[in-house]
Amino acid sequence: MSSIKDILIEMKNLSELMVDLAYSAVLFNSKDAAKEVSKLENKVNSLNYEIKKQSLVAARSNEDAEKLTALLEIAEAAESIANAAKDLADIVIKGFKPHPVFKMVMEESDKMIISVKIQHGSELSNKSLGELFLANRTGMRVIAIRRDESWIYGPDKNTMLYIEDTLIAKGTEFxxxxxxxLASGKISLDEISDLIDE
Amino acid sequence: MSSIKDILIEMKNLSELMVDLAYSAVLFNSKDAAKEVSKLENKVNSLNYEIKKQSLVAARSNEDAEKLTALLEIAEAAESIANAAKDLADIVIKGFKPHPVFKMVMEESDKMIISVKIQHGSELSNKSLGELFLANRTGMRVIAIRRDESWIYGPDKNTMLYIEDTLIAKGTEFxxxxxxxLASGKISLDEISDLIDE
Structure with missing residues (x-):
């Protein structure tokens, strides 16, 4: 049962992340972000298959089956959200002439999504998100971390950051x-505090 | 053209909000949140209709038409996301027996969505979000505000809060x-700063 729970948490996190990434792919006309959405959609599809299999194995009674049915409907809806996000990203992959209106949408949207890599010399490395108070210091919420070929979704305060990690973060332009x-090592954490106190 | 831009921003904000609200409706088995999602879906549908109409009026050349087509595809994808969120919320509206796994998903998810009403005596009233530093102080991001019968989506630092406002906010359990x-007036802003410094 704990594995069904883990699959559901991951489907929820992935589908939410895909919506964020897909909109940012469109607004910034980023094929990279769009391709990431495609990859994640495959992952959500296999999770949906997996949760069906596990539920069939877990059902022991009619009562069980009833509750598991609701759970499968939810997994199905999570996959629909993921599919819709993929449709959005596909517009970018097939290539489109961006209407000038996108630039305005991007500029007026107070939520930006960016992707930054932690470079040598950055104070972000070898620290946990909690220790860095990144959200408080910069107003940016890290929604995912790519480390080598794997992803960490919905990182928490205990998640450590390392050199070469790519952070996907959402927040203001500032x-x-x-x-x-910070990620490139151009400024230090102390300098940021000074900037904010000004 | 500025009205096409505004419609697109609103479709993006609404569809993202609907995904957030729909997942919270399922996890907390909240029919209120689910009904809100349904209402918002109607709104997104009419915005999609409106953007089509405006685009037809705006197209002056083949070049225009090409760019506007991409824009309409994006509006269509935003509506798909909204529809998928509605499917998720509908599971709650038709009623279901929550599997014990939901409680675990809710407890282990580090993002909670709550709805709180600002009561008389609360320090939140008559202040702007920027003035309150709410995100820094509580880690909660206000995603929407219901004021009487209208909604404010994606409030920014200049958005004022008033007594009787209902805030929809996302963040940790703490x-x-x-x-x-804070909203009920049980603690003051100063007491919160003390709590965090401890």
């Missing part, structure tokens, strides 16, 4: 700028 | 607890 400078 | 106490 915060995005701070986070990019 | 932050949710703080925000509930």
């Amino acid at each position: 915060g995005s700028d701070l986070l990019r400078k | 932050g949710s607890d703080l925000l509930r106490k």
